[in-house]
Amino acid sequence: EKPNFKGEKISRVSHVIAALQPPSILPQDYSVPEISLFPEEEAEGKKVIFRDTSDDARIFGFPIKANSIIINAGLWLVFAQPFFQGVPRVLEVGGYSNPAAWGVEQPYVGSLHPLKIVSVTSRSTYNLPSLSLQTTFMYNVGSLKVLGGIWVGYEKEGFRGHQYLLEEGEYHDWRVWGGCDAELRSVRVIRADLTDPAMVMFEQLEEDQDGVQEEKTFEVTEAIPDVELFGYKTSTRSIEVISGAWIAYSHVDFSGHQYILEKGFYNNCADWGYKCSQLASHLALPISSCQIKLYSEPDFQGECYIFNCKQEEMPEKLVTKSCRVTGRSWVVYENEQFSGNLYVLSEGDYPNLTSMGCPPDCSIRSVKIVPLLFSVPSISLFGLECLEGREITTDTEILSMVEEGFNNHILSLRVNSGCWVICEHSNYRGRQFLLEPIEITNWPKFSSLHTIGSMYPVRQKRHFFRIKNTERGHFLSVQGGVEELKSGRVVVTPEVEPLSDIWFYQDGLIKNKLSPTMSLQVVGNIEPAAKVVLWTETRQPVQTWTAPMKGLITSNTFPGMVLDVKGGKTYDKDHVVIMPENDERPSQQWEIELL
Incomplete structure (x- = not known):
C-alpha cells in the first residue's frame, strides 16, 4: 500500500492495467468517486456505497451480490473476485440496471478501484506518473488521445527508452502507437518548423588503402526507405539536422526502432537515444495540416473551434479572441459570406485581436483559405486612373509607402501575379484588401481610400x-x-x-x-x-x-x-x-x- 496526496491508501494493482481497454481520455474529475451496489435490479434493495479502493469487498466471506449499479462520480474498475483478480469491468458515471448492462453474467463484486484522475498535459513532461494522484496506475497507459500538435512518447521517464511518434488522434491501446508494451513514462512536444526538412548523416570513419580515414556524408531531403540504395552504409557516426524534424528507423522500409530527430547536432547514437548506430531508413515529419483554430478567450483559452476549409457563416455563439493558423494563410471577415472588413493571417499564433490586426470590438463571422498561386509576385501602382501616369512596380513588400520615398496617392493599380495584401496605413495597419491578379482602374472608387499605406505579397511555403x-x-x-x-x-x-x-x-x-x-x-x-x-x-x-x-x-x-x-x-x-x-x-x- 502507498499513501496518496490526501493521506488515504490505495492498493498496488498496476498489474491489471495492461489488460484494460478503457475509453479515450476523459476530462479531469476532482470530485470524490462514489459507487452504489444494489442487491436487486433497477436499484432496488439496500445499497452498499464505496468511495475508495476495496481490495476485498466480501461480506461474511462472500462477494457482494450486485444486480444493479449506480456510479455517481469517477471511473471505476469492478472485479468479480477479491484482490483485483479476473478481468475487470470499466464503468463510467451512470446507471447499470442489471448485470447485462455492465457486461457480466454473474452479479458478484469482490473488489473495486476508482480511477480518480486521468493525466492531461499540454507541455513536455519529464515524468508522467508525477502528474497523477495514482502513481501506481500511470506507469502503464491503457489509452491516450492527442488533442493537438506532434509529440514523442518515451518508454521511460526522463525521455529515455523506446520512442513513439504521437500525432493528433486517438490511440485505444499501446499497439496502436507501436509500443513494445503499455509502459509510457514521459512525453515531449515537437516544436520544430516542419517545412523544407534537411539533414546530413555522417558514416562511421573508414581507412582507405593508404591508411587515411575517409569521412562519407549523405544529405537527406526526402523520405529514404533504404539508405544502402544510395551507397550509404547503415552504420552512422553522427547526424546534423539542418531543418525540419525527422524519424530515423533502425531497419529498412520505416520499420524497427524509431528515433525522432529535431534541429541540432547528434554527436553519437547515445544523443539520439540508443546504443546501436544502425539507421537504415528515414522519414520527414509531415507539414502541419492547413487549419485555423479560433478561441473564445485571449491566449488560446476558452472554447476552441477548428476549421480546415472555408466557412461562410460562423456559429452564433463563437466569439473570437485569439487564434492559431497552420499550414497556409487564412483570411478572416467581419461579416458573413466573406464580406466586410477582412484581415489576412499568415501561419502563426495570435494571442489576441490586436496581434491579428483587428480592432478590439471585432467579430469574426466567416473565414477562408488564401488561394494558392504558384507565381512570382508582382504589382504595379499608377498615379492616374486607367493604369496611366507614373508607375511603381515591385515584387516585394513595402512597409511604408511614404518612408520609402513613394507618393502614396494611388489612383489605379494592376496585380500582375501572386496574391497581394493592400493596407490602409503603414506597418500593415488599418483596412486590408486581398487581391489576386486584377486591374483596378479607379482605386479610390474601388476601396473608398485615397492612399495606400503599405502592402505585401502573400508568401507561400513550399508545397x-x-x-x-x-x-x-x-x-x-x-x-x-x-x-x-x-x-x-x-x-x-x-x-x-x-x-x-x-x-x-x-x-x-x-x-x-x-x-x-x-x-x-x-x-x-x-x-x-x-x-x-x-x-x-x-x-x-x-x-x-x-x-x-x-x-x-x-x-x-x-x-x-x-x-x-x-x-x-x-x-x-x-x-x-x-x-x-x-x-x-x-x-x-x-x-x-x-x-
Missing part, C-alpha cells in the same frame, strides 16, 4: 505536388534514374518512376524532387513544339513559370507560350513542349494536386 494533364489524365514526370540525371526528358505517361512525378515551386522555377538543382526549361530555339526538359537552373536566361491550381501553365520568360503535350503518333508523342496559347487544344489544361 509538393503532382501536375496532371487534364486531357490525358496522366501526370508530368521525368524519365531517367536519379544517378544519371544530368538532364531529363519531361513526359506525360501512365508509367512513372518513384518520386519522378513529384514537383515543387521555388522563386518562379518548377523543380523536381529527384533533382532539386534543376528546373523546367526550354532548350534550343523558342518556337512552337520546342521541347521542355529538366535542366540545370544556372542556365541563362532564368526561365520562370506561373501555375494556377487549374488551367494554363504559362511561361513568364516567353510571353504567350504555355506548357503542352506534343501528341501525334511519333515516338516522342508524350513529350512536354511549349506552344502558343490556344483554346482549341485541351492538352494545354493542367491540374495541380497537392501532396
